[in-house]
Amino acid sequence: MELKRQPAKLVLKDGSIFDGYSFGANTSVAGEVVFNTGMIGYPESLTDPSYQGQILVMTYPLIGNYGVPGDERSDGLLKYFESEKIHVQGLVVADYSEVYSHWNAKKSLSTWLKEQKIPGISGVDTRELTKTLRKSGTMLGKIVYGKDNVSFDDPNKRNLVAEVSIKRPILYEGGKKRVVLVDCGTKNNIIRAFLHRDFTVLRVPWNYNFLNENADGIVLSNGPGDPKKCKDTITFVQRALSKNIPILGICLGSQILGLAAGARTYKLKYGHRSHNQPCVEVGTKRCYITSQNHGYAVDKETLPEDWREWFVNNNDDTNEGIIHISKPFFGTQFHPEASPGPDDTEFLFDLFIRAMR
């Protein structure tokens, strides 16, 4: 019961304070405060590297219900998580469930957060907080525990991609066909998507020169922060574009692809972080429900000749995908690999694989 809990608070840059109780590590942290409206999937979300530097607010109030799964691996990847560790800076929820119940759970969310030294705060009116963020746009903030105060810190000034990318290439052996995955903060499920389709995946660091690797296709992964920070990646992608090798960009990868093609990117007011974003394939009446986590987007007005808008958000009309009119270059702002979220667009991996033949 919360009666026994340690108080903690979330402080926003505009001065607003949200009181709550600590249920994670008892420390203070600063970051960019963002909200996610997905109702399920905290083990996957918390380990998504795209959240690096961010304090995550869950709008669904009941969190922790089904605990946290164990560290089983398959293909060298943690089976139930999207990366090796929790990437959010801190977690904000309304009603943390101390008792969890699931056949697959090994520990509580609270234990997991403490193990990884990530603070969590519950008892917050996350709806009021979300409304504040919606009106002002994403804001800097900090979780403050006790007297341990920290100053506000803008993670977007750092090269977040460099923080989360691997340092040396890793080979995941599958079939004969081979993709190079440029790891800007990739989710495990992108790797799994290719391994399940019998591909070998060579995962390389964000600033690795992949041009001489023998690959059937190049995948630019998701990742945190401002795509313009990935200068090296953009340069290599620019060179790859002249070589006709099929390229698939996902989320940040799509923004990098756009920048390499000559388009511009900009920061959205409060981004898209949810499992219910409707994306229409341009020129059709087909609409897909997609999983998303991004704060920046490609400005469709700046797409160069030969590039077209591929998908558009049916809610706010922002760009959700770009495609080259004749060459096999594709970018999706949403996550076809889902996890967590609906898998409506998983077929895009198959489409990309067809382009590699």
Next chain:
Amino acid sequence: MQNMKIKKVLILGSGAIRIGQAGEFDYSGSQAIKALKEEGIKTVLINPNIATIQTSDYLADKVYFLPIESGFVEKVIKKEKPDGVLLSFGGQTALNVGVELFECGVFEKYHVKVLGTSVEVIKNTEDRDRFVKKIQEIHLNVPPSKAVSTVEDAICVAKRIGYPVMCRIAYALGGLGSGVAYTEKQLQDLAKKAFSFTKQILIEEYLGGWKELEYEVVRDRYDNCIVVCSMENVDPMGIHTGESIVTAPVQTLMSSENFMLRSLAIKVIRHLGIIGECNIQFALDPKSEDYRIIEVNARLSRSSALASKATGYPLAFIAAKLVLGYSLTEIQNMITGETSACFEPALDYVVVKYPRWDLQKFRRVSQTIGSEMKSVGEVMAIGRSFEEALQKAVRMLDVGLPGLACSDCVFSDLEKELKEPTDKRLFAIMEALRRGYSIETITKLSKVDPWFIAKIQNIVTLEKVLQRYSLSTLPAAVLKEVKQKGFSDQQIALLVKSTAKDVRVRRKKLGVIPFVKQIDTLAAEYPAKTNYLYLTYNACNDDIVFKDKNQVVVLGGGAYRIGSSVEFD
């Protein structure tokens, strides 16, 4: 776009209110009429239920107070010559009559188009053998079952599947006549009873204790599919959904399970070819990802009414637009007024539906609940903690209970009560926790997921905490905590030996007050323009500004009960 040839549409209502078919079909029919009127389509309604809203003079262009029976419907068709007919907005009754009329060739004779899901598709969902065959075509799991027409065959099939078996009736309303047989003798009795009013029964694998989940799916003619709401029954498989406490969204599933069931739901709906709205029921093994597809309702249902109200997504209205040929992307989300209807609502609250039974009004009626529906009404409560929503729901039933805490139901045999649930099952769990039963023991006896029991345990704990205080010694933090867990002033008064009035005065003095929140389908991502509201103590600010001076409060009739029904709607 819209099918422009349709100028006049016949809508079949659901007839008299009865167990298993209540106000939800008035709601769906009314919404359909509104959706059609917006398109300038003339509407003709058949429904003999005078108490319904859909039969009011301002809705349908013409209303026939006639029985929902094929002979009468044919006469109306002959006279009115509608271009199309809606079968999926009047529950099982309308669907059955629709199938009958189709089979006699009445629709063909008068050139009436069945709008939305075709009759062939409806038959594929209603006839058990055809349904199983369709699902197996796409290699998904259904419980092994066989339709039989004699008691001997029933026993023979049961032997093959293995006891216990479930005995169900095709085309049945509210699970009428179905039940579980643990032995051959029990099956014999059940089957005999069933064959007295049906020609065919279904013997099926028994999945008692599995989790029961429901997904509401919408599909348009362009093959766009969305899952509007997921729901989890607090009561496990074996208890009819109409008898179950239901929560939305699902609570105890991990992400991969939830999205697996979502994908399966879409796969099934696409394969069946449903257009408009439907409901799919799953059983999920509580110890693995093994699942069974239980049934598909190719029509608006009790669950769709709940899903609509739980999410704010106007399912019936949208379904009506879809059967006219619109695509989901062409319809606007009426709540935000700026986003699309092609999305899946995100909830930032928890919903609990609680059934109301009136069993004590009858002598010699068994109080146990199971696969046959007995409840006469239901209520929905919304909160930002499960305990809050649950206790609100119990109070709203208006059966004289103050909530879960302070409930004083007496049980002579508590274990039996947990094992063989009655309408008082939640109070039995409450009592067991008070007596010190562990969560594991209660789960073992009741098969209710430990997560739900743990939430009830929180209420028991606070009940004990409160008893340690008097009103004057009660700290503000404790008062806030218990309000956040759904305790009413009345409950607090009973526990601290005071009066509700005094608790209220002190509570307000300490600044422990509720706030008004909006249901907006998008968890505050976009501003909401409707006033669909709930109150919660798990908040620090109101969503709306109270500025109008001249406002009137209208009090509704509450849960349906014997003597108070749809007429007060």
